[in-house]
Amino acid sequence: MSAETQIQAPMPPAELAREPLVTNNRNVAWVSDQVAAIIEGKTPKWWWAAFIPSFLMMCLLGAMLLYKTSVGVGVWGNNHPTMWGWDIINFVWWIGIGHAGTLISAILFLLRQRWRTAVNRAAEAMTIFAVMCAGIYPALHTGREWLDWFLFPIPTSNSLWPQFRSPLMWDVFAVSTYFTVSCLFWYVGLVPDLAIFRDRAKTKMRKFLYGLFALGWTGSNRHWSNYEKCYLILAGVSTPLVLSVHSIVSLDFAVSQLPGWHTTIFPPYFVAGAIFSGFGMVLTLLIPLRKMCQLEDIITMRHIDLMCKVTLATGSIVGYAYIMELFIAWYSGSPYERYAFLNRIHGPYAWGYWTMMSCNVLLPQLFWFKKIRQNLLIVFIASILVNIGMWFERFVIIVISLHRDFLPSNWGYFAPTWVDIGTFLGTFGLFFTMFLLFMRFLPMIAVSEVKGVTPQSDPHHPLGGAKGGHH
């Protein structure tokens, strides 16, 4: 007995002991069963209650886009001078949301943040669906969307090549690369879990489909070894993308000379904002889901707490950027620059600016307090407000900068139309439809990885597998 005690690692003192990542001493089998229950169990009523409206909203998106394509951009509220309105706001907003997934899966993976395992699968799925929603906008906001292929470097008889000086061109590459790598990363992570569900499948159909996508996974050492290498490489590839995508999206603005857009602070500030909103969305999704799917022991309060802290950190960076923008506008001495920022603060859209400031800067400061981080209701509401705030950030940048620029004769006012609103609601429909289908048919939790972080899987842990003796 004593010999056994000696070979175990010394335990930290009780006050420094970390809360386990899976609580209530759940064992590995419980993890599998609990996640599988969502897929294999009867469809819960709340799922239908969420899915039907989402699906209808997705149909609305189709109708709105068909309408826009058949009539013209004029069905939206965009005007002269506000040539970009809700189309680009929503693009940037959705792209920003899509940042949390890859950050969690790639950067936290490289940083050996093992708590990521509980949330990474859902976050990655969220990323992919958010990027899909985002991608609709640049593709369909153009005046002649049937000619969008002009943006791709395809050799044609016209001998015309896209213009690589344009940030919109960079966007095409950044977003499409990001989407591709995110999909790959997500899928690779899914393979061992798909094998679990193949093995548990009770119908032929399920067995066939899960089997097909599990790529013959057997869980052998060689599989695991290759898998880990592949995953590490993908994490390495994804990490710069997390930073590059939103940097490049920010260059859509920073490359111009419009006061309010022409700012060198944009790339880091956009990335911070993206992570901020991404974590906001992860919280919005997971807080109700862990309750609905009884996953409180996997997505624990500690996870919530950690995500709140990330939100607090990135929110503070964003707040710093806002204040620095104001300072630089004043410091630049350019009256045009100064006016653009004064106009944000007390122009006709001041309500938008102050919504942004309160949601993005003031609200996250609540997360300094542990009591608040532990209050799920407050965290849930705050996470929604974070995303509202981030929507307004893009509104402030795009609409408020455009609507009053250099020559006062150009000044105008932007208001969305019902088609703008319908399209935006429609993207929510698409997002939630996809997400609900995902959680119903694919493991929402990375089962094999979560198992890896349970105390039971640690052979040196008192509850570890070495003691279980099931070799």
Next chain:
Amino acid sequence: MSKTIPPTCSEPQTGLKYWRGLDELAETPEFQSWVEREFPAGASELTDSVSRRNFVKIMSASFLLAGVGLGASGCRRPEEKILPFSRLPEGYVHGVAQFYATAFPTRHGAIPLLAKSNDGRPTKVEGNAAHPDSNGGTDRFAQASILNLYDPDRANRYAKGGNVSTKAAALDYLTDLSKQAETTKGAGLCFLLERSASPSRARLQRLIKVKFPQARWFIYEPVDFDIHRKAASIATGQLVAPYYRLDRAKRIVSLDCDFIGAEEDNHRFIRDFAKGRKIENPESPKNDELINRLYVVESLMSLTGANADHRLRIPSSQVVQVAAALAAEIVGQGSAEFGALVSQLGKVAGVDAQWISECAKDLMAHKGTSVVVAGHRQPLAVHLLVNAINDRLGNIGQTVVYQDSPDTGEGTIAELAAALNAGQVESLVVIGGNPVYNAPAELDWAKTQRKAKTIVRLGYYEDETAAVTDWHLPLTHYLESWGDVRSSDGTLVAIQPLIAPLFDGMTELEFLARVGGFGTTNPYEIVRENFSTLASTLGFEEAWKRFLHDGFFTGEKPRVIVTALNWPGINPVLAQVKPATAPTKDSLEVIFHRDYKVDDGRYNNNGWLQELPDPITKIVWENVFLLSAATFKALGYTQKDNESGHAFVPWVKLTLNGRSVEGPAWIVPGQADNTVGVALGYGRTKAGRVGNGAGFNAYLLRTGDADYIAAGATLSATSAKPYPVSTTQSHWAMEGRPIVREANVAQFAERPDFAKAMAMPEPPGGDRSLYPNPLDVPDKNGVKPRDKSPHAWGMSIDLNSCVGCSACMVACQAENNVPIVGKEQVGRSREMHWLRIDRYFTGSVENPQVVTQPMLCQHCESAPCESVCPVNATVHDEEGLNVMAYNRCVGTRYCSNNCPYKVRRFNYLDYNKRPLDKLKGPFFSTPLLNTVDGEWELARWWRDPSRGIRPDDEWELLKLAKNPDVTVRMRGIMEKCSFCIQRIEGAKIAQKVKAGASADVEVKDGTFTTACAQACPAEAIVFGNVKDPHSRVSKLKAQERDYTVLEFLLTKPRLTYLARVRNPNPKMPDYTVTPASFEEWEKQGNHLAAAEGAEHEAAHAHEAAKGAH
């Protein structure tokens, strides 16, 4: 080219007439319908307004008319010749436009024109610069008139009692009318005409008077300029009309005379005025004689007031007192009675006496080089005073020329109404006009007109008046007509057709000749006959050909009359004038004014003019009640922040003498308090698809005794919700930004480079633009691609000459196929004008200064739009143009976002394909659900993608108005000013052809210009090759006043502006040391540190100078 189908032979039948049956002989309706059944297609042509086939017929007929060499092959020989202006017929190249001299008739004159014809259809008009009184400039109405030709709502049939009839039947009716009149000597026959300066019409009138001595003649113009002639005739006791020479005037005083905007011949006034404002000689002494000085006394903020150096705002009814006060100072004791009258009348409450006395002194210091003008809205007394003042200042024969002008003695519409009410009118002949819509309200014209037994009307539209007629005949457009007219300088100009009448209409001359029952009814012969009375018989043919070729005849002119004042004519009129009581907010003064866009309502169905922003208010598609800010506030109205294209304003009711109309109330800075400006010409019910329902009808308030200025009106609130008014520019102030730069003459003398001193300091890094031009990168031989071309196109706009008249905007719209978008879309800030006129108010809202600035693509050498386009749709060419490749554009709109001047326009919807009646309504109609002419739109589109959803009649006509050299853009595409690249390329090709084997391919300066520059009567816009140091544009750009808007962005535009210089009188009480925009900019503290001291010193120096006076 496919074979041109010869037109059908319409010779009268000669010889024996064979008939197919008794039915035919009897021409019974049964037989007619049998013919129609037998030849359904052909017979339906008779009633079908425009079909393709008909169009081809018209086209080929116009070829014939144009004398293009098809004459020999067609059976209808060209009875009339038009000689092309610059090319011979044998040089005709299919697809190359030809130009013919013609003229745009106005009420008292004409604008001489060169009309462009593309394969037989007129597409654009330009001023005829060869005419002795023209510089090639035109006005907005002439530019827009081309669209009226292709108006799908114009009268397109001969109608009897509102039903379709035939031309033959109409002609028979006219013959009967004439025969009947012959027997009665014209008793009971009344003519109601519009004003015209056509000698042929005057001659026909004289001939008819001889034949039908008892016929009566009446003239009605809702906006009439005859007062100038009338007053000059009374003042001199001879039949004369004044002809003003503003270019000779150093001091101009306008008494409610909007000669830049609403007076007749404003294009000529603008030219002469602008000539006196130009600063082209750097050697000229920079004192207050450098440019002319304009004093304006007026109530509404007019374009003339916007260009004033000193502006006195008082109610229009009190202008007579200011005129009397000026006369008292200047004329003094012209005659004892006159002196007493003016000193009594010339006491104006609320006006600084110094203003008038200093103004008078300034005038007296410029005897023979000054002029005082009175507006057509002002009563006769003001005009008589003005004649007396000009006489005393020695201006007669200098700045005012009296020309012989006979009085044709027609009656007024009130007299016609009396005759109608007395039952004296058997047959009423109405030519043009629209009295049912615009006659004085008390005449109740629709009912009164009906009291005539038969009414025949020749009209361009089947409008309100057409509904109260027995016969309605379609009038031709001037581009379909033969005619002649005298321009205001008295030169005879020709009106020649460019196209056969599209709907087989009749000219006024032919109509009158037929009513008169004359042998010659062909308008060509009528004009020629009249010409033969003017030109000497010797060499008549040559003179006639020359007349048609040049478009004018200088061999004969009205006499210039020099005479003394006729005091017995003047004094009795003055003795009757009672000083008006000042209006209050409960007894407002209403001023009915000619609209800048639709005139008196005649252009109401013209989309270009409806969408042209009013030069002052920038409102489109309607009229409003114009109020001063103080009156607006005193009446308790509020306006929602109008930052959007839509401003939400109160909907109020204006009551005048028991009659009332409702409309939106609008603030105009600088308007006299307690006055209401009401534009005429809106609220039409039968204008057509464009005009119906735009604005409210002010004629409902207007009575014959108070036709322009009416006292005692009240405005009352209604329960209606705030009403959206669409404007193209809602922000009034320049926010202290040096966008339009201006200085007083005194400042200009001290700091000739003031425009450059107002620039922002350049950012560190020197001349490094954010968006370097790839054409500046030398190739491997060390040559920059940009240097390879002999041309570098550039433009200079002189803000000192630009008066904001907006002719350039319409010219650009016509030249470049710019679509109209409708009120609703303008409200969403989606208007498509490539060229806009920015208007800023500076100073106080009570007495603002106004500046205007044409804003169009600046053709930046380092263009911010180019590098952000992901598909290379907007690129630079080697001649410095920033060009758009429409085919390549996918519509990301980033170029517009990065354009600091925001001069790019995006086709948010398929504006070129939307039906005219959809312009006002909901703009959402998807082809997936819509049907047009009973056909599913998508199927229709599949069958013919180009026609759009327009109904056939619109489509067939409006496509003819397009310039074939310019692409018609579809939805989803960005467009902008191209510096009229089609004209540049045309000129280059012409030069290359001319150069032949030589290398002389450089286009010579002045051989062509852009549409805006060509239309500009002020010659404020100059376009040319900046690589040529001797070109006019290079010389202008070398001036010290030359500056770049937003120069600190280092976009290096090819379009630069010449700063404005004002010439206020330092002795005047309202003298401002600096123009308000300069002052505002200075307050903002944007000026260069180095310039700071100098500016302040200058300001203080002026203050000291002011104190000393």
